[in-house]
Amino acid sequence: MSKCKLTIDADANAAYFYVNDSKVFKTVEVDETLLVDLDSEGNTVGVEFLSLQRLSTFDAEMLSDYLTTEDSAELETLLEKPLRSYLMTNHLVLN
Numbered sequence: 001m002s003k004c005k006l007t008i009d010a011d012a013n014a015a016y017f018y019v020n021d022s023k024v025f026k027t028v029e030v031d032e033t034l035l036v037d038l039d040s041e042g043n044t045v046g047v048e049f050l051s052l053q054r055l056s057t058f059d060a061e062m063l064s065d066y067l068t069t070e071d072s073a074e075l076e077t078l079l080e081k082p083l084r085s086y087l088m089t090n091h092l093v094l095n
Contacts, residue, residue, distance in 0.1 A: 003018070003019070003020055003021065004017065004018060004019055004071060004074045004075070004078070005017075005018045005078075006018075006075065006078045006079075008052065008055075010052065013050075013051060013052050014048065014049060014050055014051070014052070015048070015049040015052060015054075015055055016046055016047070016048050016049070017046055017047040017048075017049070017075050017078075018045075018046045019043075019044045019045060019046055019047070019067070019071050020039075020043070020044075020045055020046075021045075022039040022043065022045045023039060023040075023045075024037040024038070024039065024045050024046075025038055025039050025040040026038050027048075028066075030062065030063070030066075032050070033049065033050040033051040033054045034047070034048070034049060034050070034054060034062070034063075035047070035048040035050065036048075036063070036066045038066075044066045044067060044071070047063060047066070047067070047075075055079060058075070058076070058079060060072040060073075060075070060076060
């Protein structure tokens with residue numbers, strides 16, 4: 001079973017895709033609404049979406065340097081769930 005999960009906080013207008021539970025060593029800004037947390041070995045710990053609108057326009061290719069094919073597929077699967085109808089709730093965790 002995958003450790004990946006997606007949390008959404010509508011109040012903060014943000015979401016976080018957890019890839020693993022390693023300690024964050026550094027954060028890379030992909031663009032102004034997309035951050036990638038890396039561990040000390042350069043492995044992706046998670047991806048932060050600083051705008052919920054970003055989830056609806058997610059493009060796996062943009063994160064190809066940071067996510068494995070399996071992790072990208074997992075994120076896309078989580079986004080396919082009835083997520084868009086829940087975006088107006090206060091908090092949501094999908095795993």
